[in-house]
Structures are given as C-alpha cells and as structure tokens.
Amino acid sequence: MDPRIVIVGAGPAGALLAYLTSSRGIDTLLLERQSDFSREFRGEVLMPSGIRALATAGVDLERVAHCVPERAEAYLNGRPFASIDTSLLEPPLPTAVSQPELLEALVELAEETGHFELRRGTTVRAVARSSEGTILLRTRRVGLSGEEEIRAPYLVGADGRGSVCRKNFAANIKNRSTPLDIVWFKMPYPVAWKESRARFEMGRGHLMIVGRSAEGLLQMAWIILKGTYGDLKSRSIEEWVDEMSRYTDPELAEHLRAHRHEISRPFLLNAVADRVIGWSGRNTLLIGDAAHTMSPVGAQGINLALRDAIVTANELIPTIRNGGDLDAAAARVESRRGPEIDLVQRMASIPPHVVMGRTPFHELARRTIARVADTRLGQRRAATVMSIFLDGVTRVELEV
Ligand SMILES: Cc1cc2nc3c(=O)[nH]c(=O)nc-3n(C[C@H](O)[C@H](O)[C@H](O)COP(=O)(O)OP(=O)(O)OC[C@H]3O[C@@H](n4cnc5c(N)ncnc54)[C@H](O)[C@@H]3O)c2cc1C
Known part of the structure; x- marks a missing residue:
C-alpha cells in the first residue's frame, strides 16, 4: 500500500x-x-x-x-460522606x-x-x-x-x-505539571462488595481512587504529592500497601493487607x-x-x-x-x-492541591467540601464542575 x-x-x-x-x-x-x-x-x-x-x-x-459502577462513594479521613446509587443517574456513566x-x-x-x-x-x-x-x-x-x-x-x-x-x-x-506520584495496581475485588463500586478516599495528604476493572479486579490508584513518601521507587510493593492501608477506611485497609501478595500490574507513574x-x-x-x-x-x-x-x-x-x-x-x-x-x-490541577494539601487550610477546605456535598446547592455546584470532566466542554460529533 x-x-x-x-x-x-x-x-x-x-x-x-x-x-x-x-x-x-x-x-x-x-x-x-x-x-x-x-x-x-x-x-x-x-x-x-x-x-x-x-x-x-x-x-x-x-x-x-x-x-x-453501580455505586459511587466518597470518603474523608477514612469515613464515608457521600454515596450514590448510579442507576439514578443519566447514562452513559x-x-x-x-x-x-x-x-x-x-x-x-x-x-x-x-x-x-x-x-x-x-x-x-x-x-x-x-x-x-x-x-x-x-x-x-x-x-x-x-x-x-x-x-x-x-x-x-x-x-x-x-x-x-x-x-x-x-x-x-x-x-x-502537577508534582504527583501515582501508584497503580490490581488485586482481587472484595467479595463483600456485592455491587461494582467506584470509591474516592481523601484526606491526610492522600487520594485513593478505587474501582472495579473490566476484568472484575480491584483497580487501585494511590496519588500523593511528590516526595511526601520519599523515593517510592526504592520501596517494595508490600511497603506501599502498608503505607496506603494507614489512610483508607478499616475494611479496605484489611482487604489491602490480606491480598498484598496477589497484586498484579504494579506501576509507578510520574504525573x-x-x-x-x-x-x-x-x-x-x-x-x-x-x-x-x-x-x-x-x-x-x-x-x-x-x-x-x-x-x-x-x-x-x-x-x-x-x-x-x-x-x-x-x-x-x-x-x-x-x-x-x-x-x-x-x-x-486544582483537586490534588485541595485533596492532598497538608495545611490546616486544606483540611478546612476538605471538611467544607464534605459538608456541602450533602446540600442541594453543593450538589448543583459539584455537578457543574463534574460536567467538565464527564461531558467535555465543546461539542464533538463526527461530520464526515
Ligand atoms: C497509568 C495511567 C493511567 C491512566 N488512567 C487514565 C484513565 O483512567 N482514563 C483516562 O482517560 N486517561 C488515563 N490516563 C491517560 C491516558 O492513558 C492517555 O492520556 C491516553 O492513553 C492518550 O492516548 P494517546 O492515543 O494520545 O496516546 P497513548 O495511549 O500513549 O498511545 C500512544 C501509542 O504510541 C505508541 N508509540 C509510542 N512511541 C512510539 C514510536 N516511537 N513508534 C511507534 N509507536 C510508538 C505507544 O506504544 C502507544 O501505543 C492514564 C495514563 C496512565 C499512564
């Protein structure tokens, strides 16, 4: 050709x-x-x-x-503050x-x-x-x-x-660039989670994004500001998992520790x-x-x-x-x-600073987000911001 x-x-x-x-x-x-x-x-x-x-x-x-995901959940400092049954949302999700x-x-x-x-x-x-x-x-x-x-x-x-x-x-x-370190890996999906979940856990300088992958495994992404956990490359995956489990809710922490030897596709990414x-x-x-x-x-x-x-x-x-x-x-x-x-x-570039910042101001911002997430006005504001990430900004249609 x-x-x-x-x-x-x-x-x-x-x-x-x-x-x-x-x-x-x-x-x-x-x-x-x-x-x-x-x-x-x-x-x-x-x-x-x-x-x-x-x-x-x-x-x-x-x-x-x-x-x-059938359920989306948000946690602050290891405690849940929002949970949505996604069947109530307009598809596609x-x-x-x-x-x-x-x-x-x-x-x-x-x-x-x-x-x-x-x-x-x-x-x-x-x-x-x-x-x-x-x-x-x-x-x-x-x-x-x-x-x-x-x-x-x-x-x-x-x-x-x-x-x-x-x-x-x-x-x-x-x-x-946002100076972030991101650890990715997959492990078995928790048997106790009957439905497929997407979960965001934030607080104490950490953001964890957890969800069920297409092949039915638990996909974990652990995001931290660069340097806050030293040189990640020099640590073993068991050490990463131990550190992560200090910041999640107790149920997920137990799952992480129990399955730390069944991790697949670990990956360290410089954002x-x-x-x-x-x-x-x-x-x-x-x-x-x-x-x-x-x-x-x-x-x-x-x-x-x-x-x-x-x-x-x-x-x-x-x-x-x-x-x-x-x-x-x-x-x-x-x-x-x-x-x-x-x-x-x-x-x-904004969320990493708010979600992972370690000053009292950042902690206050996170608590405020968690409080307003429960109000109608807060949900409307969140929906406006989220629509940029969900739907994009401009109209994109195939014209040929
Ligand atoms: C770990 C990780 C997780 C991510 N998670 C998400 C996510 O969940 N959702 C999301 O939307 N985005 C995510 N992203 C970002 C997303 O993957 C990229 O933005 C997206 O893949 C870009 O698509 P692309 O086609 O431009 O480039 P790529 O997907 O990077 O594809 C480029 C291709 O070019 C090939 N290539 C490179 N150099 C050469 C060469 N010299 N000759 C021939 N071939 C070459 C590569 O092998 C590759 O197949 C993630 C990125 C990473 C690294």
Whole structure:
C-alpha cells in the first residue's frame, strides 16, 4: 500500500483516527511499537465524553469488556460522606474498559475497510521533513535487523507521552505539571462488595481512587504529592500497601493487607501535564498525549485523545478528498480542541492541591467540601464542575 496518511502510535487517538480515515477510503498506515496492546498500560476509565466520541464514530462499547459502577462513594479521613446509587443517574456513566480490547476492536474495524495496514512491533526512531515537504520516518521492526525508511505524504503523530514526533515537530511546550506520584495496581475485588463500586478516599495528604476493572479486579490508584513518601521507587510493593492501608477506611485497609501478595500490574507513574502550542506544521499534526500529555487525575486522557481523533477526521478527511489546504485544516484541529484541553488541564490541577494539601487550610477546605456535598446547592455546584470532566466542554460529533 502507498499510504496517503501515516499515523504513529496505536493508542486511542491513533487507532480511532486510523479507523476513520481508512473507513472513508483513505489509505492509512498505522505504526505501533508494541506487538501486543496489553503491554502498554494507559488506564481504563472512559468518561461519557469518550463513550460519545466512540458512539459518533459508530464504535459500540458492547464489543469490549467493560464495567459500569453501580455505586459511587466518597470518603474523608477514612469515613464515608457521600454515596450514590448510579442507576439514578443519566447514562452513559464513567465506565472501566479493557483498553487492549478497545484498541483491538478499533484496528479490527479498520482492517475490514481494505484501506488500512497496521505494522505492529515497529518503532519510529526518527522523523524529518524533506525540503519538498515529504515526511521521512526511520523505523525499526521487531525481528528484522537494520532500519527501514518510510516516506509519508502526511504524518499524524499520536505516539503519546514521550512522542518522537513531538520532539521533532513541536517548538513550544507549555508545562502544567502537577508534582504527583501515582501508584497503580490490581488485586482481587472484595467479595463483600456485592455491587461494582467506584470509591474516592481523601484526606491526610492522600487520594485513593478505587474501582472495579473490566476484568472484575480491584483497580487501585494511590496519588500523593511528590516526595511526601520519599523515593517510592526504592520501596517494595508490600511497603506501599502498608503505607496506603494507614489512610483508607478499616475494611479496605484489611482487604489491602490480606491480598498484598496477589497484586498484579504494579506501576509507578510520574504525573505529567503539558500542552504543545502549535500542533501542526507542513504535512504534520500532533494529537492526543503527543500534543497535550494528560495527568491521570480526572481520567481525561483517553477521552480527550478520542475526541481529538474525531475532530481531526472532520478536518483532514474532506480536505484530503477534495485536495484542499491540509496545513490549514490541521491548524483548525488545534483551534477547535485547544480551549477544551486548556480548561480541563486547569481544572485537573486544582483537586490534588485541595485533596492532598497538608495545611490546616486544606483540611478546612476538605471538611467544607464534605459538608456541602450533602446540600442541594453543593450538589448543583459539584455537578457543574463534574460536567467538565464527564461531558467535555465543546461539542464533538463526527461530520464526515
Ligand atoms: C497509568 C495511567 C493511567 C491512566 N488512567 C487514565 C484513565 O483512567 N482514563 C483516562 O482517560 N486517561 C488515563 N490516563 C491517560 C491516558 O492513558 C492517555 O492520556 C491516553 O492513553 C492518550 O492516548 P494517546 O492515543 O494520545 O496516546 P497513548 O495511549 O500513549 O498511545 C500512544 C501509542 O504510541 C505508541 N508509540 C509510542 N512511541 C512510539 C514510536 N516511537 N513508534 C511507534 N509507536 C510508538 C505507544 O506504544 C502507544 O501505543 C492514564 C495514563 C496512565 C499512564
């Protein structure tokens, strides 16, 4: 195949965009360094905004393993202060999804189009733009010796945090980093929790987000301000669990201790949040985390990546078909997506300070939140803020 568009990275942004371009008859080559999607852990919570992005692209979530929480709970200093039966809420609800299955489903759909090729196990080592504007990629494929060269008339860099495409094509990066350490792991789901739960436990400098994963395990995310527990890398997982269980409610603490030897996929993450200013250049565009790396706080990254793919498809597909100005179309992607990214990143940087700050002021703020969470006015205010994280800020619909 002589591709019209080459996409680097088969994460949510690259895989959905590749499906959309190929399904509209545009020959698309997708390059992915992993041979197996389950080897790259990216988090698994889809918000309604991401679920709607998949729906507008015609991708049915029923194709993949997923889990909708039946109860959402909030705890302060180990005590419950809010609990909601989620069947009373308007669907779609935040949903835990198996990301490897979702990505497999997207590339399967793309493969059915006859205009798509996925090269797994292919790492892009370097990218450059020739004087005529063609993009040259040097790649290395698992099992082959030496490097290959690919010539791309148009390149979309969807290669996530640490993007090679960004390194070559982005000059200006705005850092919004929140200094957080995040510990992720899965363990057996508590037998006593009959329904699937999503729980937020905060206080005493800690935030814990707990939920049932798509495969029925307990997914834990323990978030602390960087440095408050020393160098986490030098501690064993048993030590992390002991420390965590000091901050949760007693029932969860007991579960953590009892199952500390059955932990799977432990992962220590340095939270990063930033945004490239100038996503596009001559014949290139960055989307998803490559354009705006999202911290896991607020579970926004997958959703924003999927929404970027929809807007990119809206802009690039008609322009490629009609032979218009692709660089102008790519510039519109950033101007349509930028306001949402900026607002979400700003909002996501607030909760860690309020939730984990250790001053008396932060403790007072947390107690006030817990008190007003029970009032009608408090719930209305919370709903307004939450709608940014749940529904997004701008209207994103597939138009092609
Ligand atoms: C631990 C963790 C938990 C998270 N939890 C959530 C959550 O619950 N909800 C949420 O919405 N967001 C979450 N996020 C953020 C979210 O995962 C990202 O924002 C999202 O995956 C970005 O999608 P993307 O397609 O832009 O990039 P990615 O998902 O990062 O995909 C990029 C792809 O490019 C490939 N790649 C990279 N470099 C190269 C190269 N040189 N050559 C070829 N291929 C390459 C990678 O293998 C990868 O498959 C989490 C992130 C992490 C790290």
